[in-house]
Amino acid sequence: MRQAFANLLRPLPLAGLLTILTVGYAMRFTAPGQRLLAGSALCAFLVLFVLLSVVPERMRRVQHAVLLLMPVVIVVLSAASARVGAAQVLMVVWVACAFTSWPRALAIGAGLLANLAFYLALRSGSEGDPLPMVLINMGFQALAAICVHYARAAEESRDALARVNADLLATRALLADSARDAERLRLARELHDVAGHKLTAMRLNLRALASEPALAGHPGIALAERLSGELLGDLRQVVQSLRDDRxxxxxxxxxxxxxxxxxxxxxxxxxxxxxxxxxxxxxxxxxxxxxxxxxxxxxxxxxxxxxxxxxxxxxxxxxxxxxxxxxxxxxxxxxxxxxxxxxxxxxxxxxxxxxxxxxxxxxxxxxx
CATH class of the missing domain: 3.30.565.10 (Histidine kinase-like ATPase, C-terminal domain)
Structure with a gap:
């Protein structure tokens, strides 16, 4: 429910709702005998528009059915409120919805057919030629379609940029971790090959000194030899921990x-x-x-x-x-x-x- 309400507050659905409310205000000038039909048609269009805005993307069949019903309701509303002439504004809203949900070629074809049906309905119900009004209205529809097209293109570009950015962030994290592993392995090798080698040599020399008769039993040499052994053991533990494959x-x-x-x-x-x-x-x-x-x-x-x-x-x-x-x-x-x-x-x-x-x-x- 919260997501559906959020969808209605997006720019395109909100603009459509405001337009429908404006058309509803103009319906008060409808002939008294046609007000019930006009009001019912407008309410039906409002319900279809809200349904189109809140229905999940995975329910494509419902979206298609709603989009097909909307121009039919517009034609009925136009016939009931021909004197007002405000129903044609809803065609602009419907074209924007069609270009949002359908492929461009399908939306263009459906828009032409809907405008043809709208023209025939007006021609049969009015004395004058409705062609200029329909053509002017088609200009506004084209403007709405272009705005929706560029809005979708900007949204797709934003999503593509976000995917590329996410890819770079993930790759950077892996590269940084791999670089840390390589540096840890290099340090382990340096400690083992350099420090370990020199500590081993020092310990052997201390043992040789301790075996000299003049220095035998000297506490300082014995302590140094023991500490060197402990340090060599500690160094081996550090090298092993650096080499551990985490x-x-x-x-x-x-x-x-x-x-x-x-x-x-x-x-x-x-x-x-x-x-x-x-x-x-x-x-x-x-x-x-x-x-x-x-x-x-x-x-x-x-x-x-x-x-x-x-x-x-x-x-x-x-x-x-x-x-x-x-x-x-x-x-x-x-x-x-x-x-x-x-x-x-x-x-x-x-x-x-x-x-x-x-x-x-x-x-x-x-x-x-």
Whole structure:
């Protein structure tokens, strides 16, 4: 309910509501015998407009039905309030809605047919030629269509920029983690090869001095030899801890990937024992999550995506599912094909199915 109310307060729906209310104010000049029909038609258009604004993206059939009914209601309203002539303003609102929901070619064709039906209805119900008024109204419709087109283009550009930014943030997180691992390994080698070598040599010399008859039993030499042994043991522990493979910080990279998007929200769960040290495997998991987020937002209209990584038979098991709606049949597009190719290059597999609520579920497996 909160999301539906928020959709109504967006610029285009809010402008449409204000326009409909303005047309409703003009309906008071309708002939008394036609006011009931005009009021009913206007209320029907208002209901259809609100329904179009709040219906989820996944209910495409409902959207198409609403868009097809709206011009019919406009023609009825125009016939009932021909003396007022305000119903044609609603055609501008409908064209804006059509260009928002339909492909451009389909919206143009539907707009021409609707204006033709509108012209024929006015011509049969009025004495003068309604063509100039219809042509002027089509000019306003074209202006509304252009505004909607550029608004959609700006929104798509913003989303594309957000995806690129998220990709860069996630890649930067992985690169930074990989650089830290490389630096840690370099320090471990330097400590082992330089400091460890010199400490071992110093300890051997201290043992040789302690075996000299003149220095035998000297407490200072015995203490120095013992401390050098302890220091060498501590150094070996430090080197071992630096060499421990803790894996890449994949959780941080995944959260950075989802951070720029207001929806869907990404819930990441990584089993405690999972370690991913190979950058190629980490990048494959990132791209899998990225494509799942894009599909959930663009096609399934999901609000939440869950990603869980654990071990299975010595390999990785990545499960991703959302709370959206992917349709009765799962259709594999270029994004899914790209996932399969990336996983296949690492000898991995990908399975797709639907969740109980209708969302998309991805199950990827990668060998150790």
């Amino acid at each position: 894996g890449l910080d994949l959780a941080t990279a995944l959260r950075a990937l989802a951070a720029p998007f207001p929806r869907p929200l990404l819930d990441v769960g990584i089993a405690p024992g999972v370690r991913i040290a190979d950058p190629a495997v980490a990048e494959a998991v990132l791209r899998l999550a990225q494509e799942a987020l894009t599909n959930a937002a663009r096609h399934a209209n999901a609000d939440h995506v869950w990603l869980h990584i654990d071990e299975e038979n010595g390999g990785l098991r990545i499960e991703i599912h959302d709370d959206g709606w992917c349709g009765e049949r799962v259709r594999e597009g270029n994004g899914i094909a790209g996932m399969r190719e990336r996983l296949a290059a690492l000898s991995g597999t990908l399975e797709l199915d639907r969740t109980a609520s209708g969302g998309l579920r991805l199950l990827a497996r990668l060998p150790a």
